[in-house]
Amino acid sequence: MSLQRFVIKRALITIPLLLGISLLTFGMVHAIPGDPIDFITLFTELDPETEMEIRAEYGLDQPVYIQYIDWVTSAATGDFGRSIITRDPVISEIMERLPYTLVMGIMAFGVTLATAIPTGVIAAYYRNTKIDQASRVFALLGIAIPNFLLGLLLLLVFASWLDLFPILPPTSQGIVSYDMLVYTLLPAITIGTGSTALLMRLMRSSMVEELDKDYVRTARAKGLPERTVVQKHVLRNSLISVVTVAAIQVAFIISGSVVVEIVFSYPGIGRLLVNRVGNRDFPVIQAIVLLIGVAVILANFVADVLYAYLDPRIRY
Amino acid sequence: MAMLEVEDLNVRFYTEDGVVKATNDLSYRVEAGERFGVVGESGAGKSVTSLALMRLIDEPGVIESGEIRFKGRNLLEMDEKEMRELRGNEIAMIFQDAETALNPSYTVGEQISEAIRYHLGLDEAAARERAIETLESVGIPSAAQRYSDYPHEFSGGMQQRVVIAIALSCDPDLIIADEPTTALDVTIEAQILELLEEIATEFDTAIQLITHDLGVVAEFCDRVMVMYAGHPVEMAPVEDVYYDPQHPYTVGLMSSIPRIGDDRDRLQTIPGRMPDLIEMPPGCNFHPRCPYAEESCTRVEPPLVDVETGEPADPINSDAQAAACLAHTGELSGELDYEVTVRGEDDPAVPGDAPSSAGVSDR
Numbered sequence: 101m102s103l104q105r106f107v108i109k110r111a112l113i114t115i116p117l118l119l120g121i122s123l124l125t126f127g128m129v130h131a132i133p134g135d136p137i138d139f140i141t142l143f144t145e146l147d148p149e150t151e152m153e154i155r156a157e158y159g160l161d162q163p164v165y166i167q168y169i170d171w172v173t174s175a176a177t178g179d180f181g182r183s184i185i186t187r188d189p190v191i192s193e194i195m196e197r198l199p200y201t202l203v204m205g206i207m208a209f210g211v212t213l214a215t216a217i218p219t220g221v222i223a224a225y226y227r228n229t230k231i232d233q234a235s236r237v238f239a240l241l242g243i244a245i246p247n248f249l250l251g252l253l254l255l256l257v258f259a260s261w262l263d264l265f266p267i268l269p270p271t272s273q274g275i276v277s278y279d280m281l282v283y284t285l286l287p288a289i290t291i292g293t294g295s296t297a298l299l300m301r302l303m304r305s306s307m308v309e310e311l312d313k314d315y316v317r318t319a320r321a322k323g324l325p326e327r328t329v330v331q332k333h334v335l336r337n338s339l340i341s342v343v344t345v346a347a348i349q350v351a352f353i354i355s356g357s358v359v360v361e362i363v364f365s366y367p368g369i370g371r372l373l374v375n376r377v378g379n380r381d382f383p384v385i386q387a388i389v390l391l392i393g394v395a396v397i398l399a400n401f402v403a404d405v406l407y408a409y410l411d412p413r414i415r416y
Numbered sequence: 417m418a419m420l421e422v423e424d425l426n427v428r429f430y431t432e433d434g435v436v437k438a439t440n441d442l443s444y445r446v447e448a449g450e451r452f453g454v455v456g457e458s459g460a461g462k463s464v465t466s467l468a469l470m471r472l473i474d475e476p477g478v479i480e481s482g483e484i485r486f487k488g489r490n491l492l493e494m495d496e497k498e499m500r501e502l503r504g505n506e507i508a509m510i511f512q513d514a515e516t517a518l519n520p521s522y523t524v525g526e527q528i529s530e531a532i533r534y535h536l537g538l539d540e541a542a543a544r545e546r547a548i549e550t551l552e553s554v555g556i557p558s559a560a561q562r563y564s565d566y567p568h569e570f571s572g573g574m575q576q577r578v579v580i581a582i583a584l585s586c587d588p589d590l591i592i593a594d595e596p597t598t599a600l601d602v603t604i605e606a607q608i609l610e611l612l613e614e615i616a617t618e619f620d621t622a623i624q625l626i627t628h629d630l631g632v633v634a635e636f637c638d639r640v641m642v643m644y645a646g647h648p649v650e651m652a653p654v655e656d657v658y659y660d661p662q663h664p665y666t667v668g669l670m671s672s673i674p675r676i677g678d679d680r681d682r683l684q685t686i687p688g689r690m691p692d693l694i695e696m697p698p699g700c701n702f703h704p705r706c707p708y709a710e711e712s713c714t715r716v717e718p719p720l721v722d723v724e725t726g727e728p729a730d731p732i733n734s735d736a737q738a739a740a741c742l743a744h745t746g747e748l749s750g751e752l753d754y755e756v757t758v759r760g761e762d763d764p765a766v767p768g769d770a771p772s773s774a775g776v777s778d779r
Contacts, residue, residue, distance in 0.1 A: 313516060314511060314513060314516040314517045315516065315517055315518055315519040315520075317472060317511070317517075318509075318511060318517045318518065318519070318527075318579070318582070319519070320470075320472055320503070321470055321472060321503055321504060321508070321509040321511075322503065322504035322530065322531040322534070322582065323500045323501060323502065323503035323504035323505055323531065323534065323535060324500075324504075324530065324531070324534060325500060328530075328534075332530075333519050333522075336521050336522075337519070337520070337521055340521075410521060411520070411521055412520070412521060412566040412568070413520060413566070413568050
């Protein structure tokens with residue numbers, strides 16, 4: 101099977117996955133205790149007639165499965181309804197904050213890969229030396245430290261003591277500004293540290309395993325320079341197992357952004373989600389949770405395609 | 417001067433348990449176009465010897481002393497860059513298990529042509545052309561199409577042919593074949609040996625064939641070195657070793673070959689096992705397993721001597737049969753008491769090459 105056919109086949113599988121995610125999202129949000137009506141009306145007593153009107157406005161008078169179908173069909177066109185709290189369209193509320201989270205997430209993932217892969221390769225190549233041990237210590241620390249604590253420490257050291265960053269994000273300048281991009285480094289590093297540590301060790305062990313394989317000796321026996329042997333032959337095979345886990349890290353980065361955005365007062369969708377959960381703003385909650393689900397599915401899709409690209413045996 | 421001269425090669429592995437003496441004062445030569453066999457049990461130091469020639473011994477192994485002269489230049493004094501220019505270009509290696517020796521994630525074509533590009537400086541298209549020719553020469557049908565296939569799309573025998581193609585791709589002068597047929601079944605083994613023979617004849621390439629299979633040696637080699645526990649114990653032209661083995665270990669190896677028409681119920685084996693390479697027995701390394709061992713064998717380490725004269729052997733300059741056994745230095749009071757029967761010459765029931773049907777039996 102060619103790579104092209106594999107991609108098409110794998111893309112088709114995402115359709116039922118997306119449906120499943122939407123069903124779960126809808127179901128979970130509706131399982132949250134508390135009647136949305138109370139939050140819409142801020143717990144004021146209503147006469148039954150007004151209550152019915154409000155219910156009809158939000159479609160809450162319909163059977164649940166009708167509500168679901170209505171929600172999915174309009175969500176497919178980008179219409180997630182209006183926020184209960186601000187009465188703004190949900191999509192515009194999200195689009196306002198999504199760029200911030202996206203930039204932070206991409207930066208976090210970029211920092212993760214850019215640090216984890218080279219350091220993992222170096223640790224593997226110099227295995228069982230001081231370099232390897234140092235990387236092990238760093239990895240343990242990185243995995244052990246909770247996101248919110250690391251975020252506060254970074255703020256304390258780099259923003260408060262060294263004064264290299266402002267304490268609060270320079271939001272007024274928008275995401276595409278130098279100041280904001282520089283500031284975003286802090287939350288990005290905070291989110292990425294755990295994944296970096298994990299991927300680095302995985303890269304190391306995968307690489308150590310590959311370095312011992314016979315094909316490495318074959319490559320050396322061809323007279324290829326050591327750099328080619330490692331970068332061309334060993335790295336590609338080592339990446340196969342790393343790619344899958346890296347894709348799962350995307351999910352961790354997204355979920356990590358929720359906490360980290362609070363710590364850094366960062367204006368992304370994670371903070372929006374936490375705010376609205378407290379207010380039972382279920383149209384917004386549903387939309388964000390669905391968005392996160394879709395992002396994870398997409399990341400896995402990309403990982404599978406990369407996997408098949410790297411390892412020709414997968415395509416069969 | 418021979419093309420390859422190995423002199424007093426000592427390879428050591430510094431492990432936590434102690435120092436493993438993988439080869440001890442190993443000397444031999446391989447002439448241009450010659451087929452030289454290295455035989456021995458697993459752990460005798462055969463593979464270490466071949467990796468030493470390529471300077472590809474991994475940690476914790478080191479080449480402690482000795483010289484490896486290839487076309488007169490000592491490989492052990494070369495820097496890494498000079499060595500790389502030799503590897504795959506003038507000295508190539510064929511590995512044992514083709515399935516693992518090939519990188520699963522590159523096409524076989526790429527794995528052949530990368531060496532061609534690197535050593536011969538050809539561009540992509542020319543290297544591809546040459547790789548396809550090499551694939552054809554090792555008998556891969558529709559080579560141009562198979563160029564873009566991945567190793568897992570080939571059968572075991574075909575994978576071995578690809579590994580041979582990699583070795584052949586830059587026209588080396590010496591090919592080191594480390595048990596190239598062990599992972600294959602007998603019919604494929606015969607095909608691969610035939611292929612190697614064709615290559616050796618056609619391109620006048622010298623082949624150092626490492627094997628534990630005396631039958632393969634008999635069919636393929638001009639001269640043979642028998643190794644035991646890192647030492648050469650016998651070295652001679654192949655006929656001499658088969659018709660007139662001069663070391664008890666060689667005798668044991670030969671009588672362990674099962675033969676058609678043999679009516680013994682059990683296979684003959686050499687009792688015991690190879691000594692621990694960290695703590696070798698004193699005297700002759702083989703004495704604990706040797707049926708002819710005497711008291712002196714436990715004290716004196718036998719040197720490799722010319723079996724005719726008893727003088728120290730000169731494996732680099734002489735073809736004379738040499739063995740490392742006290743029987744040839746006159747220090748043994750008894751004699752090596754065995755006889756060699758040659759079947760095939762006066763027994764038409766056993767066909768095939770005369771050497772491969774030579775047998776040894778204890779009296």
